[in-house]
Amino acid sequence: MHPAFSIIFFTITSGLGYGLLFFSGLYVVLDRTGDITESLFSPLVVSSIIGLTLVALGILSSILHLANPKNAWRAFLRFRSSWLSREGVFALLTFPVVFAFIYTIIATETNSVTSKTTAIILMIISLLTVYSTGMIYACLKTIRAWNSPLVPTNYVLLGLLSGALTMFAILNYYNQQSELLLTLIMELLCLAFITKAIYYYFIGKPSELSIKTATGLSSRKVRLLHTGESSKNFLMREFGFDISVKKMLLLRFCSILLMVVMPTLCLITQPASFHFILIAVICNFFGLLLERWLFFAEAKHVVNLYYGREA
Amino acid sequence: MRLGLVIDLDTCVGCHACAISCKEWNTSGTTGSLSDQNPYEKDPTGVFFNRVRSYEIGDYPHNKTVNFPMSCMQCEDAACVTVCPTGASYKRKSDGIVLIDQDKCMGCNLCAWACPYGSRELDRESGTMKKCTLCVDRIYDESLPEIDRQPSCVMTCPSSARHFGDFDDPNSNVSKLTRERNGDGLMNELGYNPTNQYLPPRLANNITIEKKKKNIVGQVKDWANELISR
Ligand code: SF4
Numbered sequence A: 001m002h003p004a005f006s007i008i009f010f011t012i013t014s015g016l017g018y019g020l021l022f023f024s025g026l027y028v029v030l031d032r033t034g035d036i037t038e039s040l041f042s043p044l045v046v047s048s049i050i051g052l053t054l055v056a057l058g059i060l061s062s063i064l065h066l067a068n069p070k071n072a073w074r075a076f077l078r079f080r081s082s083w084l085s086r087e088g089v090f091a092l093l094t095f096p097v098v099f100a101f102i103y104t105i106i107a108t109e110t111n112s113v114t115s116k117t118t119a120i121i122l123m124i125i126s127l128l129t130v131y132s133t134g135m136i137y138a139c140l141k142t143i144r145a146w147n148s149p150l151v152p153t154n155y156v157l158l159g160l161l162s163g164a165l166t167m168f169a170i171l172n173y174y175n176q177q178s179e180l181l182l183t184l185i186m187e188l189l190c191l192a193f194i195t196k197a198i199y200y201y202f203i204g205k206p207s208e209l210s211i212k213t214a215t216g217l218s219s220r221k222v223r224l225l226h227t228g229e230s231s232k233n234f235l236m237r238e239f240g241f242d243i244s245v246k247k248m249l250l251l252r253f254c255s256i257l258l259m260v261v262m263p264t265l266c267l268i269t270q271p272a273s274f275h276f277i278l279i280a281v282i283c284n285f286f287g288l289l290l291e292r293w294l295f296f297a298e299a300k301h302v303v304n305l306y307y308g309r310e311a
Numbered sequence B: 001m002r003l004g005l006v007i008d009l010d011t012c013v014g015c016h017a018c019a020i021s022c023k024e025w026n027t028s029g030t031t032g033s034l035s036d037q038n039p040y041e042k043d044p045t046g047v048f049f050n051r052v053r054s055y056e057i058g059d060y061p062h063n064k065t066v067n068f069p070m071s072c073m074q075c076e077d078a079a080c081v082t083v084c085p086t087g088a089s090y091k092r093k094s095d096g097i098v099l100i101d102q103d104k105c106m107g108c109n110l111c112a113w114a115c116p117y118g119s120r121e122l123d124r125e126s127g128t129m130k131k132c133t134l135c136v137d138r139i140y141d142e143s144l145p146e147i148d149r150q151p152s153c154v155m156t157c158p159s160s161a162r163h164f165g166d167f168d169d170p171n172s173n174v175s176k177l178t179r180e181r182n183g184d185g186l187m188n189e190l191g192y193n194p195t196n197q198y199l200p201p202r203l204a205n206n207i208t209i210e211k212k213k214k215n216i217v218g219q220v221k222d223w224a225n226e227l228i229s230r
């Protein structure tokens, strides 16, 4: 699949934003005493504002991807069948929820029922939106590399991971240490790495589809004689993206290195240094960019079979 | 009704007339125009509802060319419709035709990703998705003589490789052809339940090339020719 920068940027920033919102909510939910209002007040407000801004940036970038953006508002209309529509509705609902969340932590005690309920709603909607983003791709039977529950799992885990890292940086900036978040980050790093490794194993399995099954021609050999085109058409531009195995392996290695290994090293060696945490966040972000680019570049659409290519 | 096409892979000669007549009809039809970019320059490209590819099956001398026209299969379980967030894509209950409302489409491409047959193409000029309408603006047009109420591609095909009809009617031409010639849909394993059916090419006997024994005069001529060419 052609890796479009607007979609790559959208999935990453919105994942990161929702991760931040999720952990902002988690802090309020876990607070029993109500005294975090003092120490955590500013970091929580800041993290939810940054989270929401990232979500908004993501939505903007995804609208930029549309060929006919004036009809974008219609995307909320098919909630019942379309994951893209569901994602849009959840993303839209995020805005009032975040405003309510910020209002409750400013106006009420963090251990009040209202703030906890809002926080829980915020966490649920964050997870739902990122899950829906993953399902937009996972529901496509035409792209084997995407048609798997591993895809939304990866989206959710990577969104949470990048959000947790950024949350950790914000807390550190406000001189707050959080052992709990650090443990969670370490667990997320492990989980993200494992599911990504399983994903690469899954997409490495040979496909059962071929030019023979696609054309239904039962002869021993079927090969493309002529595409019938004198230059690239829409299908070739959209689906006919190729990368060499060598480049792919190199990029996979770099993405894992930046996304998982570097943050792990930074946080193991210097969990209290803001600079190191910042390096971890930045490395993770660029690792994610590579990971998402590969997610598109490696996925092969079945229509390629009709052009004599693999799918 | 379940309207669709039968495509005869045995008789298609790969002339692309269906693709051209489709473009000609539909560029001024309900989803027109079908824009082109650089039509007279180096890399011409544009929207087509119907594309013809050619394959070779078997190895020489047991080989054969199979020309393969493909357009929207008007699938029964059309994922292109379920993924559409705007409701621009829809499948008509009355005749099974899958259409795109050009006033609602936002050009997100998701339906084109969901279609296994490459039947949907984004028009760069209008920014909307376009696809085969089964000539919905002509098959019901009562001002046309009845014989002309067929899709443009079917009317044009010089080798009668394309047939149009109702698959719900077991006695329709398309149902009969599919039955008699073992027609089948493409990529059924994906579960889209395509309505259009393809008739497999008949495997012809090989043309054997035999050396005919020549008479005495012929043999002398051959010998003389060989001698001269040396
Ligand atoms: S062929 Fe493609 S565009 Fe046509 S109905 Fe099937 S999935 Fe939709």
Ligand code: SF4
Pocket (backbone or CB within 6 Å): B083, B084, B085, B086, B087, B088, B089, B100, B104, B105, B106, B107, B108, B109, B110, B111, B112, B128, B129
């Ligand atoms: S491109 Fe248009 S028709 Fe296709 S899914 Fe998007 S809004 Fe629907």
